[in-house]
Amino acid sequence: MDDLATSPFVRQELIPERAAPVKVTGFVGFLRTRLFNSPTNILLTIASALLLWFTIVPAIKFLLIDAVWSGKDRTACLAQNAGHEVGACWPFIQAKFAQFIYGFYPEAERWRVNLTFLLAALLLLPLLIPRLPAKGLNACLFFVAFPVVAFFLLLGGGLTGFGVSWTAGVLSGFATGASELGQKLSQAGEATAVIGPLLLLLGKLADLVGWATSGLIWPLLWLNGEIQASARPVWADLAVTAVVVSLILFVLNGGVRTGWRALVASVATFVGIAIVIAVMGLDQGGFAVVSTGLWGGLLVTLVVSVTGIVASMPIGIALALGRRSTIPLIRFFSVVFIEFWRGVPLITVLFFATYMLPLFLPGNFKIDGLVRALIGIALFSGAYIAEVIRGGLQAIPRGQSEAANAIGLSWWKTTGLIVMPQALRHVIPGLVNSFIGLFKDTSLVSIVALFDLLGSVHAAFADPVWATPTTLFTGFAFAGMIYFVFCFGMSRYSLFVENRLNAHGG
């Protein structure tokens, strides 16, 4: 201690930088420090190299070197005709390609599918590139306008009315429903002993509600009648709806003082709708209807997965917030919903949606088979997404929402502007993981008679024209590659987004 105290150290000059004694950079450095730096690592390196050798080489041999590239039927892919061991039978894919993409979609109408794909790509790509402007408009077009357009493009069919006739339909349906319920209850009430008077009272009440509704909506029904009687009902209806909605928005947004922007936006939206109706001829019946039973291949895979991914996000967000809610009823409902859907296999969900649901629905109420599967998948995946998002919500320190409250933000604004954006950033890897899982799980729809990509590939194996020893492997290799391209694309894009957000520690 005395020595230390008596001889203080003061550095006279700073030590200059020196090169490392062992080479740690460059290729040699890499070999030394990463691959061959210890006996275990040397063993692992050799084992990995062997593994690569035994997988990659045969794969390349099968897919490229031994593959048959042209031919008209199975004979081209037989070893005795090719003159060598046969790998992949690519002419099979070539011949069945259209079926893998479109399923049984009629050939003359396939341009509609192509146009839908093109529209999706044109709207999605600018949405994914952060530098491009007008994200809000772009998102509106992709998430709201595109699904409607895609519906009429892919399915076909037209419109017979617009806002007025829909509202009139829903309200008059409600009125008749209430009246019918009322009459049934009243009858039951007259026949029952103990709770009879109560039922009678309820019945009278429902009847009254129905009667009052139909009384209140008669001007609407009259207007609807006039519109339907006019020469061009769709256009008349659209015009009336546009005027009414625009005026309401104008007044709600502050009228003459501040409402002009809302008015312009509303009018522009309706002009956009009018253009779509005119271009697609929706007022004259639109395109020929192609029932969803004919859809297939990549088309079904993409429709199911994109709808599932897009629809499960809001469901997941709502459930995650519900599960953290302080209101017991909402929390209870969310927990039960999430646990139910997570506890049931997707196959069960699809079976139930396809074969059981129609038994429970009223006779005249029919839902398309594809739509039933879509709803099942969206709810199923929503429950998973909810748990992923809840994980993100739990990672947000309480201080964030406290600070937001302290500057006067309401619960909705705190959640929407502060908590949720940060939570979603935290869980991008988990979300994309779920999305990739969902994309591949869509192949399960083939068990409920929907021919997705894998289902189409599978169906093509049955064709005797292409029955060769390697057809099966070729088909699965092709399907695998397509799935891989989409999933890998999602994975890479999510990495890109993560890196971009992490650049500033967000």
Added chain:
Amino acid sequence: MTTDPIVGIAGLNKWYGDFHVLRDIDIDVAKSERIVICGPSGSGKSTFIRCINALEEFQEGRIVVDGIELGPQLRRVDEVRREVGMVFQSFNLFLHLTVLENCTLAPIWVRHVPKKDAEAAAMKYLERVKIPHQANKYPSQLSGGQQQRVAIARALAMNPKVMLFDEPTSALDPEMVKEVLDTMVDLAREGMTMLVVTHEMGFAREVANRIVFMDAGQIIETNTPANFFANPQHTRTKLFLSQILR
């Protein structure tokens, strides 16, 4: 000093379950008054000032801020929060927003100020806390002291009538304490009403009109800084001062 208090607190009581955290707090704060609240940890001083903008609920008593009454039902909480700015110990800046966006968020979404005006105003406040050149950085790119000054600017951007500081310097490196305290001193000179929970006795001596000493959820002693340090009355205050002023 005006006679009408800007913050009036009467009979404030709060319990965490069975634990009585705040007991019969009565205090009036006049406009432009600076009050420093000190006391040992666990004495309820943070809980107390968090009650003023309803970050904590309370079971008894009433708080009036600029004529807006806040009872145990917290009915007018949104109005009160608009008038009261708060600075936290751990800054709590919104990490996904830039410094400028942190300061414009509330004016835009709560007061519905047009974005351009909000940004101009925010720049003014950032200049006041002396970091206008960091406006487009993210909070994680700033030092602790800078972050706390942004937090002050963010609170000021709502034009509050009262500012609450909850141990604003205790999460900072010693080197950065001064820049934050200087900003607070400037703010005090401009006539802001301030309630500050802090252990910075130098700041208290220089800036405070009154020092409130709390222990076990109650106000033990209220005094002018000069008297508080030179001539503390209560034995608990004397003990506290003897431990922190060495």
